[in-house]
Amino acid sequence: MDKLEFRVEKKKTFDVYNIRKDFPILSRTVHNKPLIYFDNAATTQKPKQVIETITHFYSHLNSNIHRGVHYLSQASTTEFECARRIVKSFINAKFEDEIIFTRGATESINLVAKSFASSFLREGDEIVISYMEHHSNIVPWYMISEQFGLKLKVVPINENGEIIFEEYEKLLSERTKLVAFVHISNSLGTINPIKEIIDKAKQYGAVVLIDGAQSVPHLPIDVQELDCDFFVFSGHKIYGPTGIGILYGKKHLLESMPPYQGGGDMILSVSFDKIVYNSLPHKFEAGTQHIEGAIGLASAIRYVQNLGLDNILNYELELLDYCTERMQEIPQLKIIGNAKNKSCLISFVIDNIHPHDIGTLLDLDGIAIRTGHHCTQPVMQFFKVPATSRVSFAFYNTKEEIDILINSLKKIIKKFN
Amino acid sequence: MESSDLLYQEIILDHNRNPRNFGELSNATHKAVGHNPLCGDYIELYLIVKDNVIVDVKFSGVGCAISKSSASIMTTILKGKTIEEAKQIFNDFHTAITSEIDKKIDTQNLGKLEVFLGVREFPVRVKCVTLPWHTFIDAIEKNS
Ligand SMILES: Cc1ncc(COP(=O)(O)O)c(C=O)c1O
Numbered sequence: 001m002d003k004l005e006f007r008v009e010k011k012k013t014f015d016v017y018n019i020r021k022d023f024p025i026l027s028r029t030v031h032n033k034p035l036i037y038f039d040n041a042a043t044t045q046k047p048k049q050v051i052e053t054i055t056h057f058y059s060h061l062n063s064n065i066h067r068g069v070h071y072l073s074q075a076s077t078t079e080f081e082c083a084r085r086i087v088k089s090f091i092n093a094k095f096e097d098e099i100i101f102t103r104g105a106t107e108s109i110n111l112v113a114k115s116f117a118s119s120f121l122r123e124g125d126e127i128v129i130s131y132m133e134h135h136s137n138i139v140p141w142y143m144i145s146e147q148f149g150l151k152l153k154v155v156p157i158n159e160n161g162e163i164i165f166e167e168y169e170k171l172l173s174e175r176t177k178l179v180a181f182v183h184i185s186n187s188l189g190t191i192n193p194i195k196e197i198i199d200k201a202k203q204y205g206a207v208v209l210i211d212g213a214q215s216v217p218h219l220p221i222d223v224q225e226l227d228c229d230f231f232v233f234s235g236h237k238i239y240g241p242t243g244i245g246i247l248y249g250k251k252h253l254l255e256s257m258p259p260y261q262g263g264g265d266m267i268l269s270v271s272f273d274k275i276v277y278n279s280l281p282h283k284f285e286a287g288t289q290h291i292e293g294a295i296g297l298a299s300a301i302r303y304v305q306n307l308g309l310d311n312i313l314n315y316e317l318e319l320l321d322y323c324t325e326r327m328q329e330i331p332q333l334k335i336i337g338n339a340k341n342k343s344c345l346i347s348f349v350i351d352n353i354h355p356h357d358i359g360t361l362l363d364l365d366g367i368a369i370r371t372g373h374h375c376t377q378p379v380m381q382f383f384k385v386p387a388t389s390r391v392s393f394a395f396y397n398t399k400e401e402i403d404i405l406i407n408s409l410k411k412i413i414k415k416f417n
Numbered sequence: 418m419e420s421s422d423l424l425y426q427e428i429i430l431d432h433n434r435n436p437r438n439f440g441e442l443s444n445a446t447h448k449a450v451g452h453n454p455l456c457g458d459y460i461e462l463y464l465i466v467k468d469n470v471i472v473d474v475k476f477s478g479v480g481c482a483i484s485k486s487s488a489s490i491m492t493t494i495l496k497g498k499t500i501e502e503a504k505q506i507f508n509d510f511h512t513a514i515t516s517e518i519d520k521k522i523d524t525q526n527l528g529k530l531e532v533f534l535g536v537r538e539f540p541v542r543v544k545c546v547t548l549p550w551h552t553f554i555d556a557i558e559k560n561s
Contacts, residue, residue, distance in 0.1 A: 354482060355481075357481050357483070361421055372456050373457050386458060415430070416434075
């Protein structure tokens with residue numbers, strides 16, 4: 001009983017109405033309307049299995065990890081390390097100690113920028129990123145570029161919101177030391193051809209970081225097959241808790257990198273003359289960790305694995321197609337981001353109605369969407385819009401909810417004209 | 418009235434469709450740009466002030482219906498007012514729209530601005546209403 005069970009019954013067929021029962025929040029109302037949650041790219045809702053895992057941890061196991069000989073400390077250490085194994089096999093890393101717990105995708109990228117880039121890159125070296133990066137995959141690189149005299153090169157995109165691969169190839173050279181790319185764009189939905197991107201970068205010996213914040217919840221990931229050097233994501237976007245995230249890094253790279261933060265647990269011995277750093281992964285996990293976050297994330301991964309990422313992907317693409325099709329009924333509506341390979345989110349603008357007005361009016365119908373620049377201002381500048389409205393789906397959304405959205409949008413347009 | 422009608426009253430929608438005093442003033446005596454970093458919206462405000470009186474005002478920029486109509490209505494109010502009168506109007510207005518929803522408001526001196534009282538139910542949108550006014554204060558103080 002002290003061992004955390006991840007209470008998930010095997011789901012045989014994909015039954016969305018049954019699945020919705022796992023998510024307590026989906027039965028609440030907002031402004032007296034049933035909640036329709038279409039802001040999954042910002043953060044996802046949590047199934048009761050995850051909530052119960054966390055409650056169970058605090059009710060039965062809570063204590064600090066790696067620090068005690070007593071029973072509870074060992075039990076929680078076991079669960080924490082078990083969570084690491086679950087993440088490892090989920091993204092098919094080769095070694096457990098290639099999985100570093102962080103606060104989220106943002107911290108993972110900052111860790112690599114501070115530790116790897118600032119130790120291994122020299123003035124004049126180049127970093128290649130794309131035009132469609134989230135600010136979290138722009139700003140850290142910009143900051144170290146300023147500090148160390150590195151050059152930041154940006155791969156342009158086309159009108160459909162896809163990267164222009166030939167331009168990417170042109171930007172690569174012997175000076176390219178690091179390539180950082182988003183797997184799925186959070187403002188356009190574009191799925192980037194990361195396998196080809198990684199292969200190309202390798203021809204120049206560049207190290208590659210993939211921002212998987214938006215892809216891990218929707219696509220199966222195999223970091224060995226991809227052969228990326230770093231892969232980052234956030235727990236809260238894959239039905240787990242906030243404040244926990246993952247940095248995957250190839251072992252030989254992580255071993256050669258200096259620690260990111262100093263503190264407890266990341267050292268083997270400390271005297272005032274000499275400090276010996278701990279081995280991986282602890283070298284990068286200074287201080288008391290987000291223990292229930294890691295365990296909650298593992299529970300969320302189990303939940304997703306039980307549904308089956310293939311089932312999830314199929315169903316979510318169905319939602320994407322259905323919503324895209326229904327949006328064609330609205331002549332004033334323009335979809336921003338029409339990549340051939342697209343994930344289940346849609347950014348759009350409507351003639352003469354500002355996204356914030358759309359957001360507020362949909363909210364009054366119980367529909368939660370995101371409006372604004374989505375932390376991707378360069379994308380907004382490229383499409384010459386100040387902001388967009390974005391609906392992003394998860395496997396618990398339904399076509400009926402999309403119907404309500406479309407009706408609501410039609411009503412808003414009528415009101416404004 | 419539905420909440421949506423409370424916020425998006427016909428007057429607001431009208432000023433959004435046909436903003437008054439929209440454009441630029443090449444001979445402005447006071448100018449300022451106001452940004453809403455949350456959404457990337459901005460307003461450019463142009464004023465001609467003579468002997469402490471606002472004789473002309475125009476605005477341009479990008480904004481939601483709430484901020485655009487607020488700017489539009491503001492320009493119609495500002496024309497002909499002294500700086501002190503204008504500041505006092507904003508003071509009263511600001512107090513009113515940031516007060517509790519159930520608080521009784523003296524709408525006497527709010528005039529046309531009363532249509533924005535619905536925004537009290539939408540705290541995140543209060544900034545949209547006040548952006549033009551803050552930009553006005555900024556223009557006055559920067560150039561004085
Ligand atoms: C593509 C992408 N990268 C990175 C992030 C940053 O994630 P977090 O804020 O959880 O660190 C996000 C979150 O919005 C994202 O969508």
